[in-house]
Amino acid sequence: MPSLSTSKVNDFVVRFANVNGTGSASANFLFTKSIFRMGIPVTPKNIFPSNIQGLPTWYEVRVSEKGYLGRREGIDLMVAMNPQSMAGDVAAVKKGGYFLYDSSKMLHANYIREDINYLGIPLMEMCNAAYTDARQRQLFKNIIYVGALSALFEIEFPVLEQLIAEQFPGKAKLIPPNIQALKMGVDYVQANFKHPLDIRVERRDLVKDAIMIDGNAACGLGAVYAGATVAAWYPITPSTSVMDAFADYATEYRTDKTTGKRNVAIVQAEDELAAIGVVIGANWNGARSFTATSGPGVSLMNEFLGLGYFAEIPAVLIDVQRTGPSTGMPTRTQQSDVLEAAYASHGDTKHVLLFPSTPKECFEMTADAFDLAEQLQTPVIVMTDLDLGMNDHVSPPFEWDDNRVYKRGKVLNASDLENIQRFGRYLDVDGDGITYRTYPGTHPTKGSFFTRGTSRDEYATYTEDGGAYQRNMDRLIKKWNTAKTMVPAPQLIHDKNNKCEYGILFFGTSQYAAEEAMELMRQDGIFVDALRIKAFPFNQMVEDFINTHEKIFVIEQNRDAQMKSLLMIELSADPNKLISVLNYDGMPITADNIMKQVTKKLLITQD
Amino acid sequence: MSFTRPKFRHPGLPKNKLGYTISYYEGALSTLCAGCGHDSISAGIIQACYELNIEPHKLAKLSGIGCSSKTPAYFLSNSHGFNSVHGRMPSVATGANLANRDLTYFGVSGDGDTASIGMGQFVHAIRRNLNMTYIVMNNGCYGLTKGQDSATADHGSKNKSGNVNMFESIDLASLAIELGASFVAQSFSGDKGQLVPLITAAMAHPGFAFINVISPCVTFNNNVGSTKSYDYVRQHVEATGTIDFVPEMPEITTEYAEGTIQGIRMHDGSVLQLHKLAQEWDPEDRLSAMNAIKNASAKQEILTGLLFIDPNTKDLHNLINTSDTPLNKLDKEHLCPGNAVLKDINAGLR
Numbered sequence A: 001m002p003s004l005s006t007s008k009v010n011d012f013v014v015r016f017a018n019v020n021g022t023g024s025a026s027a028n029f030l031f032t033k034s035i036f037r038m039g040i041p042v043t044p045k046n047i048f049p050s051n052i053q054g055l056p057t058w059y060e061v062r063v064s065e066k067g068y069l070g071r072r073e074g075i076d077l078m079v080a081m082n083p084q085s086m087a088g089d090v091a092a093v094k095k096g097g098y099f100l101y102d103s104s105k106m107l108h109a110n111y112i113r114e115d116i117n118y119l120g121i122p123l124m125e126m127c128n129a130a131y132t133d134a135r136q137r138q139l140f141k142n143i144i145y146v147g148a149l150s151a152l153f154e155i156e157f158p159v160l161e162q163l164i165a166e167q168f169p170g171k172a173k174l175i176p177p178n179i180q181a182l183k184m185g186v187d188y189v190q191a192n193f194k195h196p197l198d199i200r201v202e203r204r205d206l207v208k209d210a211i212m213i214d215g216n217a218a219c220g221l222g223a224v225y226a227g228a229t230v231a232a233w234y235p236i237t238p239s240t241s242v243m244d245a246f247a248d249y250a251t252e253y254r255t256d257k258t259t260g261k262r263n264v265a266i267v268q269a270e271d272e273l274a275a276i277g278v279v280i281g282a283n284w285n286g287a288r289s290f291t292a293t294s295g296p297g298v299s300l301m302n303e304f305l306g307l308g309y310f311a312e313i314p315a316v317l318i319d320v321q322r323t324g325p326s327t328g329m330p331t332r333t334q335q336s337d338v339l340e341a342a343y344a345s346h347g348d349t350k351h352v353l354l355f356p357s358t359p360k361e362c363f364e365m366t367a368d369a370f371d372l373a374e375q376l377q378t379p380v381i382v383m384t385d386l387d388l389g390m391n392d393h394v395s396p397p398f399e400w401d402d403n404r405v406y407k408r409g410k411v412l413n414a415s416d417l418e419n420i421q422r423f424g425r426y427l428d429v430d431g432d433g434i435t436y437r438t439y440p441g442t443h444p445t446k447g448s449f450f451t452r453g454t455s456r457d458e459y460a461t462y463t464e465d466g467g468a469y470q471r472n473m474d475r476l477i478k479k480w481n482t483a484k485t486m487v488p489a490p491q492l493i494h495d496k497n498n499k500c501e502y503g504i505l506f507f508g509t510s511q512y513a514a515e516e517a518m519e520l521m522r523q524d525g526i527f528v529d530a531l532r533i534k535a536f537p538f539n540q541m542v543e544d545f546i547n548t549h550e551k552i553f554v555i556e557q558n559r560d561a562q563m564k565s566l567l568m569i570e571l572s573a574d575p576n577k578l579i580s581v582l583n584y585d586g587m588p589i590t591a592d593n594i595m596k597q598v599t600k601k602l603l604i605t606q607d
Numbered sequence B: 001m002s003f004t005r006p007k008f009r010h011p012g013l014p015k016n017k018l019g020y021t022i023s024y025y026e027g028a029l030s031t032l033c034a035g036c037g038h039d040s041i042s043a044g045i046i047q048a049c050y051e052l053n054i055e056p057h058k059l060a061k062l063s064g065i066g067c068s069s070k071t072p073a074y075f076l077s078n079s080h081g082f083n084s085v086h087g088r089m090p091s092v093a094t095g096a097n098l099a100n101r102d103l104t105y106f107g108v109s110g111d112g113d114t115a116s117i118g119m120g121q122f123v124h125a126i127r128r129n130l131n132m133t134y135i136v137m138n139n140g141c142y143g144l145t146k147g148q149d150s151a152t153a154d155h156g157s158k159n160k161s162g163n164v165n166m167f168e169s170i171d172l173a174s175l176a177i178e179l180g181a182s183f184v185a186q187s188f189s190g191d192k193g194q195l196v197p198l199i200t201a202a203m204a205h206p207g208f209a210f211i212n213v214i215s216p217c218v219t220f221n222n223n224v225g226s227t228k229s230y231d232y233v234r235q236h237v238e239a240t241g242t243i244d245f246v247p248e249m250p251e252i253t254t255e256y257a258e259g260t261i262q263g264i265r266m267h268d269g270s271v272l273q274l275h276k277l278a279q280e281w282d283p284e285d286r287l288s289a290m291n292a293i294k295n296a297s298a299k300q301e302i303l304t305g306l307l308f309i310d311p312n313t314k315d316l317h318n319l320i321n322t323s324d325t326p327l328n329k330l331d332k333e334h335l336c337p338g339n340a341v342l343k344d345i346n347a348g349l350r
């Protein structure tokens, strides 16, 4: 019997190959969650088609004692439930790995490999015998394989029982049949296979108080905590679930129990142009308002983002990045909107960007985005991606300081207006480039102004004077420089024991793989410092990091090295110093990939 | 280069209930061409706000881009104004309105701004029954970009360069009725007597109130052969009747001959008194209103006046059940669930 090179406790990858729309998602999540509940770090990834029913879909779970939460190549065990993708699924299994399949029908000879192990379970036969209803046969088949896996990996059965009970609160009737189905899987394994396998789990206390949630839900929750009251959106994967979560949490926490009235307004707009228009109108009128979209939506929002920049209106936009146009591949992950977002619109424009890496940061940065947008009176874009947004991640728990006040920025009320000679909407009173604004309805005779993109002076009076235009543009740059001191500083990972000539620089979801790659490189005697960018405009630390290292590997998940371009444009960084490490096949970047590209490029640079 | 109005005012001007003279409702000096229909409409808006005792700072005026969309600068200088982007005023107005339901929202657009680039936003603002007044200053052309035909130019109408429009025109009033707008009227910039009460009634209406105002462009579309010229429009207008807007009238007391006067009670207690000319038309019946427009247009007439009204309509806030307190007045205590709740949320995610 072929075996994996080493027996692996809490260190393996399982991939589930399913047919979209067959109810596999909740069963697969049950598997993931049971390992999480056993205190072991675990990372699931959805690889799904742009389809509602019928096409192949995969769910990949990495279990890692060391806490590596990035993706890893190489499948140790494949749960092959989709005849359509079977050929590829067989090929994907690592030498010595396992292939779990439905043996109700004989496996085609083409799918037989000598170097892997087959675990045939007659799932269909078992279901046909046990259930009469077609949908039940389908759903319980998924639960049976989870039961089988629990026996193969030694997942504690009471953990599964508990999860099932939590899954159906108030529907006690549904619990026993699910437990029964799990047991059918367990029994079959016990009767037919040597178990546990050489890959298995063992209870640990590694996840501590961590939570498991996807980034989109965290963004939605962050917007509720930040006091967003007006939200507008147009459906697009992978951002839709941001608004779903916002709506759910708002329904729960913002509805008056007696009257049913809601302290929130959510509009499904006719398109993304309208969505951002609503956001700009609401923020102009003093409500915190946001939208969520993906690359195509950001493209459509370009004109309004420019207006927001020029007219100096706060706006919060969550951009859950995905691959380029069309349908299909766009339901895969990427970090390819960096430049589009940074310079969205016409005229001279630049936008504040935040780059979260974890659900906790999605929560915090969404909340921070509202403060920054109002303090800076400009659009702020939270740059997350499909991997972070739509996959569950183990994350530190959310925190909220009840003493935190909403930073609403420079807004004058009626008595402020009484006390000033003449209100100048675009007059830089404090010298930081940020001027004072008023909300409509504040004062009968003072504080009204006419909002336009351009063509006005410091008092918002119409003028086509070029000098006034230029003064305003220069002030906006002053404001931009102020922003540098206000956005989250980057995270520096400094190697204390070694003086490193090389640095790696990354942002967003590349963090997981980058940190693991650093560990791998360390084992190979390669030591690097690291910097994780959390925001644009770049804080001084970014410039210092580039200046103090010989070469910097810039890791990003797009083809055009967009972050590298941004560093070159904004910091005049020497392009020869910045070496790109890129990944753009739509799958989250892996440590192995980074490691290989870095070592290869290191050899070249050392020649 | 900036144009503010000289401060001197005639001391004996009458005052409205709030104690303001009409000059209090004016804006900056217009930079539009002398004789432009849009300026007459601005004057009508000023008059209507004065008559309706509007507190200017409790009104927000919004527009898209175009000569017409410039006009909010020329009325109500004590109101906040927003000259947004071309064709997108409805979405900005939607956001503003959602943020604060207590203000009055006044939108100005052009036929290019509404019937072409902004068509999508226009129809969806109607669909949502946003509580606002929406005026299209309709001149059948793109004034600001120098006179190109717009989508409301009539089939067969000739523009200044002598070109005859070969495309069908979009009739915004019919479209608005068709889409379910709860207040639809049509008027002519040259008929202030009709326009002012229509604007007043539109502002009092608790939902989407649309007024399509034919507003000749003297520079690019006032030539012989144009169906949006002053001469043509004067010769072809036909009114449904006249209306008087009576604020807060306790009850309708006067009796009129059947079919000549119709009193429509608005939700705030005010009353629209309609002196009907077209007897067969019922302003509270969509189909009848549509028919009246079509019948007039078959006779080459432009039907003006109130066309349709549903006084008991439910606006967007009522449809989505937002709090009575404007959303922009809610503070952290009302909005943030706090750390204790967050701890429970965390616990539920383990």
Ligand SMILES: Cc1ncc(C[n+]2csc(CCOP(=O)(O)OP(=O)(O)O)c2C)c(N)n1
Pocket (backbone or CB within 6 Å): B065, B066, B067, B068, B069, B086, B109, B110, B111, B112, B113, B114, B137, B139, B141, B142, B143, B144, B145, B150
């Ligand atoms: C996105 C965009 N495209 C084109 C323009 C140029 N533009 C400015 S006004 C206008 C047409 C305005 O026509 P209308 O709304 O009828 O207003 P009018 O000037 O006739 O009152 C156009 C095309 C623009 N401002 N923005």
Ligand code: SF4
Pocket (backbone or CB within 6 Å): B031, B032, B033, B035, B036, B037, B038, B067, B068, B139, B143, B144, B216, B217, B218, B219, B220
């Ligand atoms: S170009 Fe036409 S629409 Fe524009 S201001 Fe002149 S007359 Fe009015």
Ligand SMILES: [Mg+2]
Pocket (backbone or CB within 6 Å): B066, B068, B110, B111, B112, B137, B138, B139, B140, B141, B142, B143, B150
């Ligand atoms: Mg026009």
